[in-house]
Amino acid sequence: MTLALETRHLVKRFGGFIATNDVSLQIRQGARHALIGPNGAGKTTIINLLTGVLSPNSGEILLGGEDITSVSSYRRVGKGLSRTFQINQLFGDLTPLDSVMLAISERKGHGRFAWRPLSADREVADEAASLLERFRLVDVMGMPTTLLPYGKQRLLEIALAIAMQPKVLLLDEPAAGVPEEERHEVLGIVRELPANVTVVLIEHDMDLVFSFADRISVLAAGAVFAEGTVAEISRDPQVKAIYLGEDA
Numbered sequence: 001m002t003l004a005l006e007t008r009h010l011v012k013r014f015g016g017f018i019a020t021n022d023v024s025l026q027i028r029q030g031a032r033h034a035l036i037g038p039n040g041a042g043k044t045t046i047i048n049l050l051t052g053v054l055s056p057n058s059g060e061i062l063l064g065g066e067d068i069t070s071v072s073s074y075r076r077v078g079k080g081l082s083r084t085f086q087i088n089q090l091f092g093d094l095t096p097l098d099s100v101m102l103a104i105s106e107r108k109g110h111g112r113f114a115w116r117p118l119s120a121d122r123e124v125a126d127e128a129a130s131l132l133e134r135f136r137l138v139d140v141m142g143m144p145t146t147l148l149p150y151g152k153q154r155l156l157e158i159a160l161a162i163a164m165q166p167k168v169l170l171l172d173e174p175a176a177g178v179p180e181e182e183r184h185e186v187l188g189i190v191r192e193l194p195a196n197v198t199v200v201l202i203e204h205d206m207d208l209v210f211s212f213a214d215r216i217s218v219l220a221a222g223a224v225f226a227e228g229t230v231a232e233i234s235r236d237p238q239v240k241a242i243y244l245g246e247d248a
């Protein structure tokens with residue numbers, strides 16, 4: 001089995017509190033792997049460890065077999081690990097077109113030619129156009145991002161992460177806060193993500209988890225409590241008790 005992402009005995013302490021307790025995850029190439037757990041279970045801490053925002057006290061993180069535990073956040077993106085954010089972190093004054101073109105230019109290493117008009121680069125413009133189309137953003141591509149419907153803002157976040165051509169995409173609650181009438185569009189895009197991109201989904205919405213994931217890890221009190229296929233997890237009585245029961 002080829003692993004896209006792996007953690008080995010990851011531990012993170014905040015003072016005397018253990019937020020990540022000996023977490024070993026194996027995420028295979030092309031997986032749709034969901035990370036679930038009740039509030040405070042340690043999902044965000046793991047994402048911060050994976051992306052390099054936090055350093056673990058012990059344990060290792062491997063991306064495509066390479067140990068990236070000590071690699072900076074920025075260099076992890078270059079190595080193929082991208083994330084979206086639960087809280088909107090877009091540049092509000094920029095349009096989706098500008099944002100997507102900047103992201104593509106950054107990936108191509110054109111950042112040092114920032115003085116060149118972005119539109120002058122045909123390749124970047126063509127890639128941006130196709131990305132905006134794929135993510136159903138063409139009709140709003142010239143609007144300041146702050147004025148976009150919330151669902152479109154969430155789509156732009158995912159488009160920007162995909163613009164980095166990640167091998168592994170960490171999707172942090174992609175549909176959180178999206179009004180009901182825009183939800184189907186966001187979920188549609190999430191389901192259409194390229195099959196060669198490994199997706200790790202952090203999500204509270206069980207309908208989305210069960211319809212999207214092929215494997216689920218359940219966290220409780222910082223540790224992996226259960227792991228298995230959707231069928232295994234959905235009928236596990238202990239999981240139901242600690243997590244699904246809470247939602248029901």
Ligand SMILES: Nc1ncnc2c1ncn2[C@@H]1O[C@H](COP(=O)(O)OP(=O)(O)OP(=O)(O)O)[C@@H](O)[C@H]1O
Pocket residue numbers: 014017019037038039040041042043044045046
């Ligand atoms: N910087 C920090 N300092 C101290 N404790 C922290 C810090 N960050 C997180 N924690 C604690 O670690 C535990 C796990 O938090 P985390 O945010 O990872 O959980 P979560 O599963 O993402 O929760 P939620 O679903 O509510 O977002 C919580 O008890 C939290 O209070």
